[in-house]
Amino acid sequence: MTTKIPPRPWLLFAAAACLLLPASLFAQAQPQIAKSSCVDCHSGFPAPTGVTEAQWAADIHAQKGLTCASCHGGDPTEPSPEGAMSKKAGFRGKPKRTEIPAMCAKCHSDGAYMRQYNPSLRTDQFAQYQTSVHGKRLAKGDTKVAVCIDCHSVHGILPAREPRSTVNPLNVASTCSRCHSDAAYMKDYKIKTDQFAGYSASVHHDAMVVRGDLSAPTCTTCHGNHGAAPPGVASVENVCSTCHVFQAQLFDTSPHKAAFAAMGTGACITCHSNHRIVHPTDKLVGTGNEAVCTNCHASGDPGFTAAGRIHDDLTKLDEALKRSDQELDQAERSGMEVSQARLEEAQGRDALIKARVTVHSFQPDKVEQDTQAGTKIADKTYTAGVKALAERDYRRKGLGLTLITIVVVLIGLRMYIRQIESRSQSGGS
Amino acid sequence: MASAPEPASQTSTHSNRLVRWLDERFGWEDLLAPLRHKTVPVHKLSYWYFLGGITLFLFVIQVLTGILLLLYYRPSANEAFESVQYIMTQVQFGWLVRSIHSWSANLMIFTAFAHMFSVLFLRAYTKPRELTWLTGMVLLFLALGFGFSGYLLPWNTLAFFATKVGTEITGQVPLIGKPLLIFLRGGEEVTGATLTRFFGFHVALLPGITTLLIAAHILLIQRLGMSVPPSQEAAWKALPPNKREMPFFPNFFAHELMAWYIALGVLGALAALYPWELGSKADPFVAAPAGIKPEWYFMFMFQTLKLIPAKIGPIDGELVGILGFGLAGLVWVLLPFLGGDRYGRRQVFIRGLGVFALAYMVSMTVYGYMAVAK
16 A cells, blocks of 8 residues: 655645745844833833833844843833832832933943943943043032933934934934033033034034035044043144044144144144034135134234245145146047046146145145145146147148048049030930 | 150050950959949939948948057957057047047948838839848848947946846847847856957957848849839839939949048048047946946837836736837848738838838937936
8 A cells, every 4th residue: 555645745845934934034033022011001101201112122122132120120021010110029110310320331331241242342331421521420410411311312222323323423413412502401511502503514514414424523523422521622633633644743743733732722623613614725724814824823924924835835736737627628528538637637636635734734845845746747637638639629620621632522523423424425315 | 657655545555454464364354244234223212322332331441440440459358448548549540540430330320221211111122122131131230230249349337338238138038038148248247258259249250241241232232233113113114215324333333432422521520520439447346327328229129128117917028128129120121021012002001110110210219318318
C-alpha cells in the first residue's frame, strides 16, 4: 500500500512561508511596547498629565522597553489605579523640577547601563549640566531654568536624529527660543532676548535651514548643549575656530589679536557680531560706509590705509573674475568650447576665497600675494575668452568667404545648365 | 610646313588617350554608356528627385568627416570625452570637422525621411520598385542606427543617459528584449563596454552594410529609371508630345550638383554659427539630470511611450507602445506589397496613412520638445 502524498507539497510550504515570513519580519521591525494600565487611564487626561498611546509608543524609552514605572515608580501591570500607584509598588509620582536632572542621570550617567542601548551615547550630560548656567541656577533653587524635559520634551521623547525631535539640529534654535525669546519669562535674568531673531538672519541659519546643512552651527554648537553657557569674551575665538580653523590661525598672528584682547571685545564678534552673523562681503573690510574697520580706524592711521588696500585687492580680483566670466559666457553662448578656461577660472575663484580667508591676518601684503595669483589666472581666462570670440569672428569671416565661393559656383553651374539646355534645344530643333 | 598644335587640342588629345587607355582595359565606354543614355523625366515635381541625391551626398560627407575624426577620437570611457574636447579645441579645424559631421548626420536623417515621404506620396514605391523601397527603408533604419550609436560616442552626460533610456526601451521587446539589451550594452549597464561596442557598430558594421545597400539602391534606380507621378504619367499618355525629359548626364547631374553645393553651404553655415555642443563628461554615478531627451528623430516615439499609461488592461503600457511601433514599422516596410496596384483604390488609403503618420510624427516631436522645455 502506498501513502497518499498531498498534491504539490512545495506549494503549501511556499504559501505558508509567504504568509509567515512578512509577519515575522513585521514582528521584528516593531518594538514591543509593554501594555500599561497607566497609559490606559492617562490617555484620557488633558495635558500635562495626559499621555496618549501614540505619544508613548513613539518615545525612545518605551521603544527600548522602559515603562512608566522606570521614572515614576508604581506598577503599570496592576489594573486598578490604587494598586498601580500604591506606595507598596514604589510609586513616586511626578518628580519635582529640581529632581529631574538627577533622576534622568540615574540611567544616562551610568555608562555600563547605557552601553546596552547605545554604546556611542555620552554619559556626561548630568556632569555637564551641573556646570551650565541652567544647572547652577537650578542648584540654587531657581526652577524657571531649563531642565532635561524642557528641551527634550516628556512622554514622547524622540532621539535627536529624528527630524521631529525638539533637539534635532534643525529645531534646536527654536527650542532654545521658547524661553530665550520670551521677554516676560527672561525679565528676571536681565539678558537680551533677540538671539533667535539675530540667528534667524545669520549665515549660519541660512546654511542650516535653507541649504539643509545639519553640520552648520546652531545655539548648542557655540554654547554647548547640556553644559550651556555663554562662551565668554576670551574664549569666543576658540569657539569659532572649531570650524573656522585657518581664519583663527591667521588671526592669532595678526596685530588685532592683542588689540581686541586689550579692548575686551571678543575676537571674532568684534567684526562679525555674535548671533546676527551676516554673510560677509568684501564691503565688510575697507574704508567704506559698510566696512567695520572704520569703527576703530580713522583716516590717516596705518590700519585705515591697510584696510583700504585689502579691500581694493579683493575688489580687483573679484572684478577680474567677473570680467573673465562675462567673456567666457559670451563665448559659450556663441557655441565656443571654453571648458578648459572654465576649469582654470574656478582656480581663480579659489584664490579669491583664499584671499578672503587671508584677510584675517590683516596684513595687506599677504592678501595681495593671494589676489595677485588669482588675478593672473583671471587675466589668462579672460584672454582665453577673447581668443575664443576672435576665433568665432574668424570662423564667421571664413563662412562668409565660403558662402561667396559657393554662390559663385552655383551661378556658374546655372549658366552651364542654361548653356547645355539651349544647346540641346537648338540641336533638337 | 605643319603648324604647331593648339594647347587646347593637345589637352583634348591627352584626355582622349586616357579614355582610350581605360576603355581598352576594362570597357570604360560600356560603363558610361547607361549614364549617357539615361534620361530623367522633367515635370513640376522633379525637384523631389534631388532628395535622394542630397542624402547620398550627406552620407559621403559623413564618411569623409568620420575618417578625419577617427584620427583623434579614442573609443574608451576614460578618453572619449577628452579626445572630442581635444578635437574641438586643439586640432586645427577639428571643430569644423566635428560640427559638420554632427550637423550632416542630422540633415541626412531629415532628408532621408523627406525622401521616403516624397516617394510615398508620389507613389514611386509601387511595382516594379518594391525592392528599391525595401532597400531604402532598411537604409533609413540604418541611418537611425548611425544616429543612435554615434550619439553616445562623445561620452557626455546627455548622451549617456539618453542611451541608457534608449537601450532600456529595447530591453522591453518581448522574448529578445533582454538578450538584445545585453548585446547592445555589452553587459547589464551602460559602461565603457557599450561605448566600444557602439563605436564598432558606428564605424565598421553600419558603414559596411550601408555601402552595400546604397549600391543596391542606386543599381535598382539605374535599372528601373525614375518614376513619374501618376497624374503626370496620365497627362503624358494623353498627350505624348508634351513628355519632357533631360539627359541624366550632364543636365540632371549639374542640377544635383547645385543642390549639393546648397547643402554644403547650409552645413558650413550651421557648423560655423552653431558649433555642435560637447556638454559635460558622463558620470555614471550621478543621478540623471532633468531634461534628458533623445535625438529629435526618436522624439515622437519617446513622447508616445511617455504618454502611454503604465498598464493597458493586464499588459504593460510601454510594451504595447513598442509592439505598436514595431508593427507600424513592419507595415511601412511592406507597403508596396500591401498597397496593390499603383492606380488602385488602396492608394488613397495609403496616402491618408502617410499624411497621418507625418502629422503624428511632427506633432509628437513638437509636443516632446515642449514637454522637455517645461
